[in-house]
Amino acid sequence: MDELCRSFASRERLVEYVAELSPWLDDHGASPIRGGATVAHDRLRELNPTEYGRTRNFLQGAVTGLSPYIRHGVLTLDAVRNEALRRCERPEQIEKFIQQLAWRDYWQRVYQRNPEWIWNDVEPYKTGYTADDYAPELPDDIAAGATGVACIDQFIAVLRHSGYLHNHARMYLASYVVHWRRISWQAGARWFLHHLLDGDPASNNLSWQWVASTFANKPYIFNLENVRKYADSSINVAAEDNAILDAGYDELAQRLFPRLQRHA
Amino acid sequence: MNDLIWLHEDALSCDHPVFAEAAPGSQACFIWDDIYLQQMDYGFKRLLFIYETLLELPVTIIRGKRCDCLARLARQNGGRILVPATPNPLLQQTIARLGEDFAVEVIAASDFVTLSRQPDLKRFFRYWNRARKAALLPAGSMREDSR
Numbered sequence: 001m002d003e004l005c006r007s008f009a010s011r012e013r014l015v016e017y018v019a020e021l022s023p024w025l026d027d028h029g030a031s032p033i034r035g036g037a038t039v040a041h042d043r044l045r046e047l048n049p050t051e052y053g054r055t056r057n058f059l060q061g062a063v064t065g066l067s068p069y070i071r072h073g074v075l076t077l078d079a080v081r082n083e084a085l086r087r088c089e090r091p092e093q094i095e096k097f098i099q100q101l102a103w104r105d106y107w108q109r110v111y112q113r114n115p116e117w118i119w120n121d122v123e124p125y126k127t128g129y130t131a132d133d134y135a136p137e138l139p140d141d142i143a144a145g146a147t148g149v150a151c152i153d154q155f156i157a158v159l160r161h162s163g164y165l166h167n168h169a170r171m172y173l174a175s176y177v178v179h180w181r182r183i184s185w186q187a188g189a190r191w192f193l194h195h196l197l198d199g200d201p202a203s204n205n206l207s208w209q210w211v212a213s214t215f216a217n218k219p220y221i222f223n224l225e226n227v228r229k230y231a232d233s234s235i236n237v238a239a240e241d242n243a244i245l246d247a248g249y250d251e252l253a254q255r256l257f258p259r260l261q262r263h264a
Numbered sequence: 265m266n267d268l269i270w271l272h273e274d275a276l277s278c279d280h281p282v283f284a285e286a287a288p289g290s291q292a293c294f295i296w297d298d299i300y301l302q303q304m305d306y307g308f309k310r311l312l313f314i315y316e317t318l319l320e321l322p323v324t325i326i327r328g329k330r331c332d333c334l335a336r337l338a339r340q341n342g343g344r345i346l347v348p349a350t351p352n353p354l355l356q357q358t359i360a361r362l363g364e365d366f367a368v369e370v371i372a373a374s375d376f377v378t379l380s381r382q383p384d385l386k387r388f389f390r391y392w393n394r395a396r397k398a399a400l401l402p403a404g405s406m407r408e409d410s411r
Contacts, residue, residue: 001326001327001332001333001336002326002327002328003326003327004296004325004326006318006319006325008319014316015312017315018308018311018315019308021296021298021311021327022298022301022308022311024298024302025307025308025311027307027308028308029309030308030309030312031309031312031313033309033313034313034316035312035313035314035315035316035317035318036316036317036319036320037277037278037320038320068313072273072274072275072276072314072317073273073275073276073277073348073373074276074277076277076279076373076374076376077376078373078374078375078376078403078404079279079374081399081402081404082402082403085400085401085402091400091401092400095396095400098399099392099399101376101399102376102388102391102392102395103388105376105377105395105399106385106388106391106392108351109383109385109391110385111351112351113385114385115351115353162309163307163309163313190305193305194305194306195307196310197309197310197313199310201351201352202351
């Protein structure tokens with residue numbers, strides 16, 4: 001039982017210290033996102049819930065970056081909601097923002113009521129495939145961000161570098177992993193939980209199940225046109241570099257879920 | 265007798281009601297448990313985030329097995345063990361084990377919404393239709409639901 005150090009000359013010294021405390025990990029790279037209540041409250045003061053509602057789906061939209069602090073209880077949903085309400089004239093103006101907070105509350109309630117759903121399919125896949133058709137392990141090329149699909153590899157690089165990813169990019173990645181590569185959502189969920197600062201078994205795993213269709217009425221898929229609409233100029237959305245995503249939704253559904261088409 | 269506040273990574277805040285519940289002068293601790301952290305499979309960025317957050321909190325950070333450390337500290341303090349509520353099964357197991365030998369109180373943080381009846385959780389929008397009105401109020405304080 002050793003008391004650990006609480007005082008460091010710099011963040012670099014802290015990073016070295018925590019690296020020494022975690023010799024089982026290979027990657028000791030720090031995230032640019034800092035922990036602590038000071039940063040959390042700074043971000044809360046920058047909150048613009050009205051703008052969030054307008055731009056949240058865009059990868060460079062006015063997202064709050066509060067999720068790691070909410071995940072670890074530095075801020076409560078209650079406190080964030082109350083701060084957001086102080087920043088608007090009418091609550092209806094910021095309903096989209098509050099609804100996103102409610103998603104987390106919803107996932108937590110589901111987790112508490114049905115803890116076994118965190119790692120088990122809530123419902124069967126609605127993809128024409130059964131759970132056995134999905135590979136149980138994440139392939140190395142996905143883990144390394146070397147799939148050859150340009151935008152996917154860029155999203156993976158952001159995830160690995162920062163420990164954070166815009167929600168829309170998370171959905172793209174999850175859909176790619178489960179539906180394009182036919183990997184089990186559990187393998188993807190484990191991968192995200194390892195890397196994400198805000199990784200939470202309820203929000204993360206049940207969202208993967210939502211994408212997979214084991215906790216939704218249909219699978220979530222996207223196409224290159226959708227990425228182009230929401231991505232910023234740093235993302236490579238060239239057709240030749242993202243060929244497998246470059247199709248209409250009907251064509252993609254036929255390719256990805258051929259058994260559904262036969263039974264339709 | 266002093267209480268022992270056991271903070272874990274689901275509640276890293278000195279605003280958590282667990283602090284208000286504790287007797288004045290009670291010690292707060294976080295247990296840096298290598299085995300547990302590996303079981304949780306947290307990456308390095310997360311471990312750093314947690315440690316960085318702890319540095320702003322009035323807690324002693326102790327490395328060791330969490331059950332052993334907490335039992336030892338609780339004996340030294342002589343009072344209750346106070347712990348923030350968590351849905352994490354591994355932490356819940358520890359709470360249950362400690363409860364065999366000590367007075368353990370699990371304290372919940374403020375709710376996002378207070379609903380008079382259990383909502384239907386089959387799909388999000390069934391929950392949202394029940395919770396919406398309260399969610400748009402400060403402290404989610406409307407006792408009755410949206411109907």
